[in-house]
Amino acid sequence: xxxxxxxxxxxxxxxxxxxxxxxxxxxxxxxxxxxxxxxxxxxxxxxxxxxxxxxxxxxxxxxxxxxxxxxxxxxxxxx
Numbered sequence: 001x002x003x004x005x006x007x008x009x010x011x012x013x014x015x016x017x018x019x020x021x022x023x024x025x026x027x028x029x030x031x032x033x034x035x036x037x038x039x040x041x042x043x044x045x046x047x048x049x050x051x052x053x054x055x056x057x058x059x060x061x062x063x064x065x066x067x068x069x070x071x072x073x074x075x076x077x078x079x
Contacts, residue, residue: 005030010060012049022064033065041069 001021004011010031011018022032033052037045052072053060059074066073 001025001030001032019064029062031060031063031065033060033067036066036068038069044069 001011001018003009008029010033012033012035014035016034018032018034022030033049035045035049048067048069052065052067056074062076064075066075
């Protein structure tokens with residue numbers, strides 16, 4: 001997460017532990033997209049990530065996003 005923050009990037013991960021790390025972090029800038037796609041839906045993953053970025057780019061920075069087939073949840077850090 002520190003590297004993503006330094007480089008002005010949003011972290012893409014499948015590791016659920018990043019949720020805890022994200023909300024415990026003092027960093028306000030970096031965003032995380034947690035990918036929750038079963039094998040059967042993987043063919044659409046790239047398209048859906050690009051679509052998410054195109055639709056709500058301003059809401060991704062500094063947020064924790066859970067991306068699932070047909071569903072997106074965006075949570076801003078409190079505090």
